[in-house]
Structure formats: structure tokens, C-alpha cells
Amino acid sequence: MNKVLAAAISAVVCAGIAPAQSQNSGCDGPVKAKTSRSGPCSELARKISEVLADPAVARAHWGIKVTAMDGAPIYSLNDGQLFQPASNTKMFTTATALALLGANTTFTTKVISRGTFSAPGKLTGDVVLVGAGDANLSGRVIPYVPPSMRPKVAPGQQPPPAPPALRYLKDMADQVAKTGLKVINGDIVGDDTLYPWEPYPSDWSIDDAVWGYGAPVSALVINDNQLQLTVAPGDAPGKPTNITIDPIAPYYTVDATALVTGPHGSGSHVQIERAMGSKVLRIYGSIAVDARPDEEEIAIHDPAEYAAAALKSMLEVRGILVTGVARAKHRISTDARGFFRASHEPILAMDWSKTYAPPQTSIACVSNCSSTAPAETVLAQHISPPLIEDMVVTNKVSQNLHAEMFLHNLGAAVLGDGSTVGGARVIRAFLTTRAGLDPDDFIFFDGSGLSGHDLVTPRATARLLQYAATQPWFADWKRTLPIGGEDGSLVERFGKAPLKDHVFAKTGTLSEARALSGYLDCASGKAVIFSVMVSAHSPATAADRIAMDKIVGLIAAAN
Template sequence: MRFAVALLVVCSGVARAQETGCTGAKGKAGSSAPCSEMAKQIAALLDDPQVARAHWGIDVTAIDGTPIYSLNEGQLFQPASNAKMFTTATALALLGANTTFETKIVARGVFNGATKLTGDVVLVGSGDANLSGREIPYVPPSMRPKLAPGQTPPLGPPALRYLDEMADQVAKTGLKVVNGDVVGDDTLFPWEPYPQDWSIDDTVWGYGAPISALSINDNQIKVTVTPGDAPGKPPTVTIDPIAPYYTIDTTALVTGAAKSGSHVDMQRAMGSKVLRIYGSIAVDAQPDEEEVAIIDPAEYAAAALKSMLEARGIVVTGVARARHRISTDSTGFMQASHEPLATMDWSKTYAPQRPAEQGTSVLARHTSPTLIEDVVVTNKVSQNLHAEMFLHNAGAAVLSDGSTVGGARVVRAFLEHAGIDKDDFVFFDGSGLSGHDLVAPRATVRLLQYATTQPWFADWRRSLPIGGEDGSLVERFGKAPLKDHVFAKTGTLGEARALSGYLDCASGKTVIFSIMVGNHTPASSADREAMDKIVAAIAAAN
């Protein structure tokens, strides 16, 4: 009956087409036969029993914002990683495409000549998300070297390469003895590792890594489990990068019989440095590789740097430790994040400011890639930590407050400035991992339309995944006519999914679209398949 009702509403509105446009199942209808047919196709797709019980929202407009089609466009949905578009647009507009972040190693104490320091060596985090082995700029798969069958991909740069380079700089100063500690300082942001309503299940894994102004290797390590040479033998576990941090418990890990599959799991209690790896892996299975979150990135970075300094002959008498700034703000998140920015100057760009410290001297420096190159990485591969770093850096730059709520306040102010209804969105984080995040499809479409009018649009648009080509759309829209003609951000979180962006249509025109779904059947991809068919229908009809 759902299809029949929708079809009746669509067809009955044709007489009003000139004043309403094709806005579908909410009582408005098509401005042309192709558009009306598109509404019927979408209604039929959403009437499929596999997706009919889910909650759908769709909004489609021309580049200038002229309505084409809508369904529940003003209702709220979990945006999942569509949230990254709002965060990265804010960062690009307010911080600027060419902004960089400088990480320093400083001496905090008193020198006896050049060789002896009484005090601490401090690694000072600047909000750089790319202290890692990640290769930047992002290279799409089609431009990467092709491997012969059976050929192993070449190893990328070492995960801690920039920390190594800074350790070399420290050694070149002539320093030989540190009578003090090695400190990882992430006080540019308050220590708020997890935004509200992040799932506890996610915190073990790299995609749920904690947020820190001193982030290292995406705040994760790679754990590889390789089967032993016979059933019953212990598998081999390797860690990359190697650093003195986690204790690995493999007492319940075993090599299984041939063809028994891989059934490896990993657990870590909150706050614990014991990583328990258990289960079985078949003797003939490929190695199991997992990205595991680092629970305190600043402490981990300090431990890694201490090892590097000692390997270079520098004696450190103290320990590796983190220096955090604990938040004392007890204001409710909704109240604080909705406070307006009355004195905001939208014509300028901002840079995070760290107060200068007395009694320090710089031993080493590292400058990050430009902000736009990190925006490309963040949106292409949907990198959660980097999106969170943009949120915090926006707060640090505009408000001198690198807190989660400070960043959310800046994002909200920017989106209202862009003409998005204040009641059409709420963000508790920058990546979309929070279950509290809510967005209306029309808010996403408005952001996409506003962006087309801005000087940073070309940079931001190239950060979106391209259908059949790269990023999170590399395996979707792989055939003509949609291949290379869908430029959109994906989103997946539990039983929510989203896809929003720009679409080159059959007529040669480009339209803006946002498709969001909530409460779909768990562990099902039927909603994604319906979503892609909706995109095809939009492209064919416009």
C-alpha cells in the first residue's frame, strides 16, 4: 500500500507542477514527465519489502538551490560520516587551505652547557593529524603502481618517521643527558578523548581512537596475527610500530585446523594497557591484521621519543609521561554549543594559538602538510580522528578553546552563517561517530549549495570520493553512466546510512542530492543498494 499511496500523491499533484517542482511523496509533484517518472521510480524502490520499514529522507536540488525532489527532507537523521562534510567545510573556510601545524620538541629547564639538561624534554602537540607514515597527497587507486599477481605491495614510510627526524634534530644539538622526563604535551586541547555517545565497542579499534592535540600514527597500532606452522601451535603476533606501550596477552590464542577460518578477536578494558588477543586462526589462513587504538596518544608519543633519544646515546634519567589539560567547564553541551559568536569576522582566516612558555628552548620542529591535503584524506577515506582534529582546531583558532564543545560551537556558527536552519542539525563531534548527531537532508543540501558559491569550493569538492574511482566510493557506481560522475560523501553508523554530494546527470547538468536512511535492517546492504538505484534514477531524469 505504501507504493500505491505515494504514487497517488505524486500523480495528483501534477497540475501544480509549475509552482512546486518535483518534490515527491510529501504532496508535491513533478515539473516534467521525466521528473514525475523519477518520483514513481523512487517510490517503487522504497516500497521494496527489504527497505520499506526503514526511515528515508531525500532532498535533490539544482546547483542554484531550485527544488527538484524531496521526501522527509526536514526530518532529522543520524548523518554518520556525512558529518565530516560540515566539519571540513568549516575548517577550510575559517582556517584556510594552506594552513599548517608545527610540532615542536622543547627543553623545559636549565642547561649546563649544550650537553646536559636539568629538566624535561617536551614534545608539544599542535593539532597536527599527520605525524604518521601516511603518504600525502592522497593518490587515487588508478594512479598507484600496479602489482603483478602474487606480488606484495611495497612497504610505506615508517609510521614514526617524523618523530625519528625530530629525534635526529635533538641529537644534533649535542644534548647528552636529560635529568628529567620526556613529556608528551597535548594541552592545546583539553583531555576529552571521546565525545558524547561514542560506543564503548568502538574504542578498541583504530576508527574509534581517542582525540589528542598530540596525535601519532592516527593514534593506532597495527596488530598482525600469523598462524603457527601446525594446528595447536601458538600464532605469531607482531606490532607496528614497535614501541614500549601495550602488554600483549595471547594465552587464549591458538592455530586452528586447515580451512577452519579466522576467528581472532581483541579486547582491552577501558584505561588498561593489556591487550588480550584470543580465538583461533586456521593454519592455512592469511594473517589477520587489525588497527588497535592507542589509549593515551601523548603518553605513547613520549615513550616512543624517549626510546629514540636513548637509541641516539642520550641518557634520560626520568620517565615518559603525558601532560594533559583537564576540562573544568561544567556547562551543558547543548547550551554551550548553541551560544552565538557575536564578534565573528567571516572575512578572515584564523590559526590556533598556543601561549608562549617562559623557560623553554626549541630543540626540534616539524611542519605538517597543508590543511587542504588533510581535508582530502579525511573525506576520501572517511578518517574519523582527522575530522575530530579539525573540529578541535577550529575551536582553538577562533575561540582559543580547543574543546569539543568549543569546536561544535564554531561549526554551528559557521553553518548558520551559511544559511542553514539552526534546528536542522546538531553535532556532538566532528566525525559522525556520536549517536547524538542529527541532520536533516535539506541541511546537507544547503551546505553543498552554499559551498558552490565560495572561493574554497574547488578545493573542497576535490576532497569528496568519486564514484567507481577512489575513496569510499571506489567500489560503488563503477559502470557508465555513473562512473566518475558521482562526487559524494558516504556515511555508515549502526543502522544509519547516508550519501550526499554532487551528481552529473544525463542532460549534462549537475544536481545536489542528499539521501539518508535510519533504522534499516541490521547487517543488511539492501538500503545501500536502493540508495544507489535512487542516485541512478535522479541522474537519468535530470
């Protein structure tokens, strides 16, 4: 499509006649045919048409919705059609979580004894680490600090080390040791039964399960359920490489028999595989002797089991004898309903104006306790940062696992069911009942957008953004969004005036789908809402992202 044809299409669209290949597109609102060719709206439509006529992006499917802050329509293109939202899904999840759980709610992880003390310091029974949905048992610095505000590192100097990844687990081990406990005639158990054991939502790619961004979902999270694996070259070609895993804990076995140090200038060609259910990491390929170390984030296969193993080691280091093993305690789902139907079930007699406190104890114990159950004593605990601070991290850096935990925590708090479908049901009910979204305009199978089954329309996304802007929690929620040229996933986009610091939006990228939606400060000084989505774009290219950013610039200039 050339520029002449693009201009002709935009003129027809603004006159109110949509061409067959661009249905439901053009200027919204009362634009008259006799003035449409010269008005600001028709000019915006013409310029957007020119951007999308570029052969590099013309074969992709595009959807756009732009409105005023009060929802008054400005421009649309395929805004009622469904797109893969990718990480735009996190906006729907976090808005619901902020509204229903509250900005200041916290989650308390506990270490408890289940058994009897036959003598001072001697337990007959298990020590259990009970997960409560805290996403930040890690070395992450909270609150989130934008890059521009982080300490500057002088040339040639190393940045200060990050806090230890297992610092809070170590703190709880210290608390246990201070109780005087010396012998545990039982196991160390990682209990994540607050959620059913559903580590991977529907349609998560099997390829993602190896990597940190696809870490399994659990109510007991340690270091984002991931380890940092570093492969450094040996001191000469053909020599073995140097492999380190941080944090160090007895869990994975590494098979690097097919990994070698390559010759100078040969680059890094390191591959990592792990069979489903296996705890063997197979690392193969080569890394040049002069290459920088290859650093990868590797998902932990069973986070509750890993947490138990790490805690057992820490207790033993502190002089506590453990006669049993480290093991996980999961709750296996017995819900045989289909996800689609179950997630669409209405929630009756719901008070959407109140906030809900998340359960602070194991659901398995609540449902299965009896008069003969072992006595429980709290030995240690850790209280999470406020929910809003984790939400900032989640949206700024697009943290998939944390978004999934928001979904599960919603199900646990509102329905007493921390399942994937329970959380999805709460989100759907909130969005349709409270936020006013058309129920046919979206379907979410997870909380992060990593599922390829997730679908949403640009107009539903714009409606969510408009609804949020009217809520008392809006200021808190808006500050979780990445800022153009400043932080999060937009730190390297919109880095120059007039858009720098004036785009507040959530990114989304999944295979050949991309999205960007949020708020935009425009040339007039007014703010608008926008959602730009693209699917089926050409792989291995950034042309669609470049076009998307151009469109945002055009919207800002025209309003």
C-alpha cells in the first residue's frame, strides 16, 4: 500500500465510509464529511494510515482505540476485534487486585512445628514452611527504584552487590534457632497448599518452562522461583567452562559434558535444556575464551521443594539436627469443570466496594484439620511489603510470576479458592460487574498474559483505563505503569521530548503479538487514553514496535 492509497483510505474513513480491508476504523465522534479532510481527526487518521501502509507492518493485524479521559471517543481502528494482549493482561489483573485487596495488605509467611515436643528443644514431628502468597522472599530491593535514581557506578568500579537472594529464609532460620530447637525428628516441609498445585496455566509454552520468566506458580515463592546460572569460559580453547548457580542450594544437577570453551572470536553459543519433571540441567555448546560470561535465569521446577531443601540446609548449619528429608506438600486440584465455563460463572451477592483480606494460613489445614491433628506452634514468620510496592515491581518490569500470584491471591481472598480458575473468575466478575466491560470483549486464562489463549479488544482495554481513572486508588495504580524514557519496560522507548516522561503505559510482547496501552500527555496539555495492539506481525523484527511508537507520537501531537 503506497502513500497515495493510504491517504485515500484515511479520507474515506473520516468521511464515515470504512473500506473493506480496514473495518471499524477512523475518527470517532461527530466528524462531518464536508470537513473531515481537513480536521485534526482526519489528519491523525491519514498519518496513522501512512504508518501502517509501510510494507514492513502492512500485513499485520492492527487495533487502536483512543479516547479522552472521560471516555469520549477520539479514534479507533478495529477496536472491537480480539487481539492477544500479552502483558497488557497485567493491567486487568493488578487493577482488580488493588481494588479488592487494597494497597496496604500484606502476606505473612510462617515456619511452624507440627508435632509434639518430647523434651526441651526436641520436636517429634515436622517443621513446615507455609507459603502465604508473598512474591518477594528474595533479594529484590523494595520499593522499586527508577534507573535515574539508582546510585551511579564510576567507570572501572563494580556495582554494590545485591542483597542475598535467600536473606528472608535465613532470617526465619535464625528465628527458629533462637527458640532453642535442637532436634527435629521429622521432615522439613515446603507447604504451598494455599493454591492448588497448578504450576503452569493453560497454553503456557513448554519452551518457557526452563526460563525464569516462565517459572511455575506456587504460593511459596523463593527468589522469584528462579536461579541465576552463569557460564564463563575456561582459560584456553578446549578447556572446561566454569558454571555457577546462585543462590547455592542442593537442587539441580548440571550435565555440562557437551559444553566447551571455544576459540577467540567464536562467540557464545550456549544452550540449556531441562526435561519436564527433571532436575537435571543439560548445558551444551561453546563459549569463546574471550567472551563475556553468559548469565541466564533458570526456573525452579518445584519451588516448595526447593524452599524446604534450602531451609533444611540452613537449620543444619545452625546446629539443628534434622532426621528426616526435605519435601513439598502440594494440594492437587479436584475441580473437573472446564476452565471457560467455570471462569464465566457469576459471583452472586458480591460487595465490590469492600476489600478482602487474604488467608494467612494453609487452606489444606483449614479443610482437613481434626481433633487428632498435630499441635502447631509458630516458630518464625516474615511479613511482606505492602501489596502496592509489589504491584509497582510487577507492572514496571512485567514480572509474570507476581502477576499470577495476584490472580491466585484474589481467588483465595474472595472465594476461599486460590486456584487459577478461581482468580480468573473474580477478575472477570469484577471487570464486567464493576468496571463495565463487555463480557465478550475479553477472556483471560492467566494473570500475566503468557497464555496464548488470552484475548482482549482495544476498546475493552481503553474502558479499563478510563474506569481506573475514576477510582480512589487510581494514583497508586498509575504509578505502577512504566514511564516513557524513564523506567521499567519503557526505559529505552520514548526517550526524547516531547514524549519522554509523558507516556504512562503497559507494554506487552508474546511471540508475534505486541501491545502498548495507557495514558498519554498530549501537545495541548490534555491527557488521553490509548491502546495499540498488533498480532501476526513478521517475526524477528522490531518494525511493529517502531510503528507503534510512531502512532503514539502522532496521537500526542494531534490532541
